[in-house]
Amino acid sequence: MEKIALFGKAPNELSEIVERLGMQEFSAKQIAEWMYKKHARTFEEMTNLPKLARQKLEEVYSVGKTDFSNVQTSADGTKKYLFPTTNKQFIEAAYIPDDDRATLCVSSQVGCKMGCLFCMTGKQGFQSQLKAGEIVNQIDSLPERDKLTNIVYMGMGEPFDNLDEVMRSLEILTSDWGYGMSPRRITVSTIGIIPAMKHFIENSESHLAVSMHTPFHEDRRKLMPIENVYPISEVIQQLRSYDFGKQRRISFEYIMFKDINDTPRHVNEIARLLNGLRCRMNLIRFHPIPGTPLQSSTDQRIMEFKDALVKKGIRTTVRASRGQDIFAACGLLSTKERIKMQSPDF
Amino acid sequence: MDTGLSGFIKKLPLQAQPLIRLKEISSEVFVISINRNHDFLPGQVVAVTTDFSIPPRLYSICSGNKEKELSILFNVKHDGTLSPKMAQLKKDDTLFVSFPFGAFLGDDKPAWWIAAGTGIAPYRSMLRSGLGNNKTLIHGGRTTDSFYFSDEMTAFLSDRYIRCCSQQSGEGLYNGRLTSWLQNQEDLPLDHLFYLCGSAEMVVEVRDILIGKGVDIDRIMSEIYF
Numbered sequence: 098m099e100k101i102a103l104f105g106k107a108p109n110e111l112s113e114i115v116e117r118l119g120m121q122e123f124s125a126k127q128i129a130e131w132m133y134k135k136h137a138r139t140f141e142e143m144t145n146l147p148k149l150a151r152q153k154l155e156e157v158y159s160v161g162k163t164d165f166s167n168v169q170t171s172a173d174g175t176k177k178y179l180f181p182t183t184n185k186q187f188i189e190a191a192y193i194p195d196d197d198r199a200t201l202c203v204s205s206q207v208g209c210k211m212g213c214l215f216c217m218t219g220k221q222g223f224q225s226q227l228k229a230g231e232i233v234n235q236i237d238s239l240p241e242r243d244k245l246t247n248i249v250y251m252g253m254g255e256p257f258d259n260l261d262e263v264m265r266s267l268e269i270l271t272s273d274w275g276y277g278m279s280p281r282r283i284t285v286s287t288i289g290i291i292p293a294m295k296h297f298i299e300n301s302e303s304h305l306a307v308s309m310h311t312p313f314h315e316d317r318r319k320l321m322p323i324e325n326v327y328p329i330s331e332v333i334q335q336l337r338s339y340d341f342g343k344q345r346r347i348s349f350e351y352i353m354f355k356d357i358n359d360t361p362r363h364v365n366e367i368a369r370l371l372n373g374l375r376c377r378m379n380l381i382r383f384h385p386i387p388g389t390p391l392q393s394s395t396d397q398r399i400m401e402f403k404d405a406l407v408k409k410g411i412r413t414t415v416r417a418s419r420g421q422d423i424f425a426a427c428g429l430l431s432t433k434e435r436i437k438m439q440s441p442d443f
Numbered sequence: 444m445d446t447g448l449s450g451f452i453k454k455l456p457l458q459a460q461p462l463i464r465l466k467e468i469s470s471e472v473f474v475i476s477i478n479r480n481h482d483f484l485p486g487q488v489v490a491v492t493t494d495f496s497i498p499p500r501l502y503s504i505c506s507g508n509k510e511k512e513l514s515i516l517f518n519v520k521h522d523g524t525l526s527p528k529m530a531q532l533k534k535d536d537t538l539f540v541s542f543p544f545g546a547f548l549g550d551d552k553p554a555w556w557i558a559a560g561t562g563i564a565p566y567r568s569m570l571r572s573g574l575g576n577n578k579t580l581i582h583g584g585r586t587t588d589s590f591y592f593s594d595e596m597t598a599f600l601s602d603r604y605i606r607c608c609s610q611q612s613g614e615g616l617y618n619g620r621l622t623s624w625l626q627n628q629e630d631l632p633l634d635h636l637f638y639l640c641g642s643a644e645m646v647v648e649v650r651d652i653l654i655g656k657g658v659d660i661d662r663i664m665s666e667i668y669f
Contacts, residue, residue: 208643209643210642210643210667210668210669211643211667211669212643212646212647212650212665212667214650214660219643219647220647220651222642222643222644222647223642223643223644258669314546318546318664318665319660319661319663319664320660322646322665322666322667323669324546325545325546325547325664325665325666326488326501326544326545326546326669328546388651388654388655389651389654390654390660391660441559441609441620441642441644441645442559442560442583442584442585442589442641442642442645443559443560443583443584443607443609443620443621443622443641443642443645
């Protein structure tokens with residue numbers, strides 16, 4: 098019988114388990130501390146638990162942390178880690194060091210259902226949801242864990258299509274009983290699933306990034322099928338109804354496609370849509386993927402676009418492309434080659 | 444448990460509706476019907492649940508927009524929470540349904556409608572709403588009983604209705620995957636629109652084939668089972 102992983106469980110869930118095993122109530126807090134603060138990977142390391150208690154735990158449970166199974170290193174220092182999941186699939190996480198910052202881009206699903214035209218993860222379809230423990234494991238099992246300054250949920254999958262587990266993972270990362278990270282060091286990215294986005298805004302303090310990619314409904318629904326259900330104009334309207342304070346950040350991701358979304362007409366419409374909303378734009382070079390007719394805008398066009406947005410009063414940055422040579426850059430994460438394909442229904 | 448994207452459509456206003464009919468049209472595939480209380484555009488979806496403890500999910504409407512009843516098509520997902528319950532409903536049981544929404548809309552321009560499995564639903568709505576002229580429907584399924592509404596489709600579309608069956612053969616069926624059939628087409632009507640409805644896997648694979656055959660992305664519309 099497969100052992101149940103404790104990693105990813107909150108203290109109240111651990112309390113039920115220790116009670117069931119006849120252990121002292123405070124053991125739950127101790128286990129949480131060992132897993133999340135002291136990074137223990139086995140029960141044997143939890144030396145302030147009685148030996149008998151450790152043996153009882155070992156019989157039914159595992160800590161549930163998983164080592165990465167492969168790592169690739171880019172010429173620019175970016176590293177792409179491959180992690181196995183509990184159901185024998187794989188996910189990728191990208192570690193991006195940059196001067197005094199070190200960011201980890203984590204996955205929230207195996208594959209993705211959203212089918213965006215420009216995304217490599219979307220090409221593999223959807224395989225499964227990650228549990229909170231599997232999301233946090235990408236951080237805890239990272240060799241560079243202690244250097245991390247920022248976590249971004251921008252790896253494989255749509256975080257808000259796995260909202261429960263993503264929220265649980267955020268709780269583990271930001272709680273005093275967990276990693277105690279500031280929520281301001283965490284950004285969750287979404288293509289704009291409105292009900293889930295509202296839940297996140299109301300129940301988390303972390304930053305939000307929304308993938309816009311074009312301000313026009315007709316164009317966006319060709320790039321991103323979700324636009325048919327949750328249009329970007331409605332997403333922005335919903336964002337206007339919240340007070341994000343001065344510390345919490347909303348940003349819009351905007352991949353630059355040559356002649357598709359990089360014209361003055363797009364600048365004007367973005368300015369109209371975002372008028373009065375305190376936010377920033379992140380412009381991203383497109384990293385071409387097989388079978389897609391899209392091309393990246395030139396660097397010159399990207400800079401002109403940025404300048405035009407800034408002139409409209411929109412704080413705009415251009416994101417550096419990192420890890421492109423190891424397919425770790427934005428939109429390139431995929432474990433398609435490792436999927437045992439099920440019989441499709443078509 | 445995969446609660447999924449639509450698992451969090453909690454804030455959509457849902458209206459209690461008595462169920463008029465539940466009909467099993469193929470093994471573990473059902474059409475559920477309620478009164479149509481709202482206007483809708485063919486291709487739109489509704490969020491549906493059986494009670495508020497179960498997160499609603501999105502389903503395409505499969506009935507015409509002038510009909511008295513509003514119907515949806517669903518198959519039972521054994522690892523799901525909602526569809527097994529929906530399959531147990533009886534006449535007059537309550538279903539909670541949102542207003543129709545969504546922008547995967549049909550029109551009267553020439554188009555290919557491409558579907559896998561229950562992805563046929565929005566096209567049936569379009570057909571029954573009078574948008575079936577100048578349309579070709581390509582429907583993929585695993586087995587011969589996967590071609591829901593085939594009598595209706597055959598009657599209206601005749602030879603503009605292509606059924607691709609990947610695991611069984613049968614009269615009038617293309618024996619192979621929908622994607623194989625598409626790959627074998629030499630001259631696609633590049634001036635047509637192409638509508639895609641199905642799983643993410645199906646949509647991305649079909650979209651790649653169409654683009655590879657010269658279809659402009661501006662002519663491709665996709666709806667994924669979110």
